[in-house]
Amino acid sequence: MSSQTVLPIDRNSVADLSKSRNEPSWLTELRLKALELAGSLELPKLEKTRIDRWSLDAYGSYKSPSPLQKLEELPEAAKSLLGESTENLIVQRDSGAVWKHLSDELAGQGVIFTDLETAAKEHGDLVQKHFMSVVKPDENRLTALHAALWNGGVFVYVPKNVEVKLPLQAIFFSDDSDATFAPHVLIVAESHSSVTYVDNYLSEDGKQFVHNGVVEVIAKPGARVQFATVQNLGAGSTGITYRRAILENDARIEWIVGELNSGNAMADTDSVLKGNGSSSDAKIISVGKSDQKLNLTTRATHFGKNTPSDMITRAVMKDEATAIINGITKIEKRATGANGQQTERVLMLSPKARGDANPILLIDEDDVKAGHAASVGQVNPEHMHYLMSRGITRADAHKLVVYGFLAPVINEVPLENVKKQLQSLVERKLEQ
Numbered sequence: 001m002s003s004q005t006v007l008p009i010d011r012n013s014v015a016d017l018s019k020s021r022n023e024p025s026w027l028t029e030l031r032l033k034a035l036e037l038a039g040s041l042e043l044p045k046l047e048k049t050r051i052d053r054w055s056l057d058a059y060g061s062y063k064s065p066s067p068l069q070k071l072e073e074l075p076e077a078a079k080s081l082l083g084e085s086t087e088n089l090i091v092q093r094d095s096g097a098v099w100k101h102l103s104d105e106l107a108g109q110g111v112i113f114t115d116l117e118t119a120a121k122e123h124g125d126l127v128q129k130h131f132m133s134v135v136k137p138d139e140n141r142l143t144a145l146h147a148a149l150w151n152g153g154v155f156v157y158v159p160k161n162v163e164v165k166l167p168l169q170a171i172f173f174s175d176d177s178d179a180t181f182a183p184h185v186l187i188v189a190e191s192h193s194s195v196t197y198v199d200n201y202l203s204e205d206g207k208q209f210v211h212n213g214v215v216e217v218i219a220k221p222g223a224r225v226q227f228a229t230v231q232n233l234g235a236g237s238t239g240i241t242y243r244r245a246i247l248e249n250d251a252r253i254e255w256i257v258g259e260l261n262s263g264n265a266m267a268d269t270d271s272v273l274k275g276n277g278s279s280s281d282a283k284i285i286s287v288g289k290s291d292q293k294l295n296l297t298t299r300a301t302h303f304g305k306n307t308p309s310d311m312i313t314r315a316v317m318k319d320e321a322t323a324i325i326n327g328i329t330k331i332e333k334r335a336t337g338a339n340g341q342q343t344e345r346v347l348m349l350s351p352k353a354r355g356d357a358n359p360i361l362l363i364d365e366d367d368v369k370a371g372h373a374a375s376v377g378q379v380n381p382e383h384m385h386y387l388m389s390r391g392i393t394r395a396d397a398h399k400l401v402v403y404g405f406l407a408p409v410i411n412e413v414p415l416e417n418v419k420k421q422l423q424s425l426v427e428r429k430l431e432q
Contacts, residue, residue: 005039005141008059014148017062021117024124034137034147044140046266048324048356049295054264055238058209062151063179068099078173081200083417090115090170092152094179109162116153116184126157130188134216134244142240146182146212153184158193167415170199174233177207185215189223196226198418205234205262215243219251221275228256228418232425235290237263249275249304256413259286259296260425270299273307273338283409284313285422287429288321288353297326298342306337313344314409316402317353318430325355329370330362339369346376347405402430
């Protein structure tokens, strides 16, 4: 006997909210269908994680935010995330965008960079074609709820042969736990275009809320997309994130992910190498503390021929934190010449911390290469002894070992401001 699913919003409220925001009819219909699906679908089944025991009800309600008149009005924590240039920037506060700006140069080249709510009205045909086409509403209850309740978000469109040289930046922050916070990021890179997109997620400790976010990337033939994100939601938050890219012939995606939330978090980052010669590279770091529960999955699914993928995940767990780290390489039949490599390593800093690294290779083709490496362990006492024998204190020696463990990932981050943010957040979490 199955229990009835209680949803955070009803059909009439979704319809009324969509109407009040002047959304196109196709979007209203999609929201309503997704809500109906959410009532019948199950929660995702995660490896060694009982997500049904997490706090998944605190969605809040949509609250229309007031636009910023100037960036100086941002909270200090959000202002500290601004890069050297704020020319191409979107800021979402709680349920919607409060700041957006795109340079005249990029606008003149046909680049679209705006919040997704606005894009759905002004570029409806383009958004409708791609929205929820990569991450489907019917995958599970959480993706269906996202499709029904999403707000704000980002839409990036890069025309054919256009190279966006400066990163596009977005900041998502929540400071009202009663406001729905479910941004959706949609990136469409046309043939032989290139773009770098960077975002940051932020909230204060102690605020109980659910972040249910989705990222969709469509990379057409020969396109290049760098996607960097730093997740820093505070204790009390529940973070749910699905990221997925569809790569056509010779397209490439580079994921740079800092999973540094302080509450329970589930993230699934997926590269679908659909086209011949497509490639993906994923670098993920995570630090868990207190009694956090983390479930982080990185995937690469090879359909095309001659498709290389590489995944590196390094996680540090302290106190009583628990991490389930999954790497899944799937090579489909006829994906000859595919080469899937992955590495997962977990370092535990206390006897009560727990880590589990699960490398998985699923191969249905003979003419391929695939490899994996995984380890779970504590700080090597010989390393500590070596450093302390040279006059370094135990505390500093401990930090050096941990930073050395994460350095192979952080040092390869090609974006200097993202690298500095990751280093700063890692230091802060390790010292708390």
